[in-house]
Amino acid sequence: LYLYRLGKRSVSIRGLRFVRFEGGGIGKRRESKAEIIRRFLEQNSERAFYSTEIAEALKDKGIEQRDVMSTVRRAERKGLVYVRGYMTHDRQTPFKEGYLITWIDPDKPREQALEEAIQRTEKALAEKASTSPIIERVRMIRDIIIETTKLRDLVSFDFIQNKLGCTEYEAEGALKRALQLYPDLKEVKLFNIYRYYYHSSLSKEDLNAAIIMKENYIRETKGRLNRIGHNWEACVEWFIDKFTTGASFRTQSHRGNRMDPRRITLHLVRSVGGRKYNAEVDRVWEVTPGIFTQPITYVLECKWGLIRKKDVDDFLEVLRWSKEFGVDTPEGRQIKQGVIGVFASSSFNPREKVRLRDETEISLATYASRMNIQLLKASDFNKKLRERGVPKEVSVQKICKACRDEREVREVMEEIWENPGRSKEILTQVMEKNKDIYKFEKLLEERRSKRTRGQSNE
Structure with a gap:
């Protein structure tokens, strides 16, 4: 039964209460922002766009940057778009222009559609390289590493920097981005110092063979630096062992018993700086300040040469991702409470500044302190020698350069400490005894220089 009255609203x-139906009040439904963005990507499926480009192209329709990424992430979960950025171990970060985004054709086989999407992002990156120095360097790095891998070889950081023709800082930044952008590029550290790179397509057998060749090359060409580097470790360890009282040093059995048992091998839950499963530290000791306080664990790392922020960060990463000293927290992987890193170097870069997120700059020493890392310099150890009465002509640097090996460093340090008045005589005797070592190292250096000149003439 329907009731109505003519002329009544x-x-x-x-x-x-019943009201009259106004038929002309309904129009076409307004398209949502998400639909606008998805339609744009689908209609331009032959291209890849940075998120900022999408926002710029659709700004007249009320689309803002935040609208783009919220829509894209929902579409990504549905498998409709491919999103690319810099890859780290546990997250993805955007390029300077935002994330790179392209449509995935749902009507094609999934593997084929993904491959085409990746190629579109590769093309977009190649086009960007002509205007972006960092992207251009990243692509050059990838080409260099792939080319070297085809020859079943490894490529060093120094070689890459020379090829790029840029500063060390610029090369460091480009390499970091390249490893994030292309997970198939790998890094390996030889003797825990020298960085080499290769592509994951290199077989395990070829990789091992290339590593052996590079290690032999390093032994021949960098023998003096290796010797001094190991001597520096022994020198620092001697001071730590001598003056750390009331401490309990950790020990570890090593294969063949050729390594000091107080050098500790840490087990990594993820690779750090080319070290896949393990990383070595020079000493680990615990000190209990009081009967009711928790023990403090100190971890020592020694490096010869000029140390920069990247070296400190590498040490932090080792501690953070080790099973022994790292822990998972709601804020991510952290170093356990009560663990303090000690970084001993012959020198630190006094001019290097660390830029924080708020754009303020602090010194490397201040940065290390904030990261709970104690920095020890050669001058700190020389101060101890001066207090003992050792003249300034004798320094830990000279001792490291003069001694044949780590065992001799410890013997000389002990003798000088017990006889500070004879320290100059002791050092002179060591230098005279090891002349054959210096002569051999000089011969290797000359041979390397001749080989380098010969290759350049070719």
């Missing part, structure tokens, strides 16, 4: 019946 509304009528009340038994407490219910």
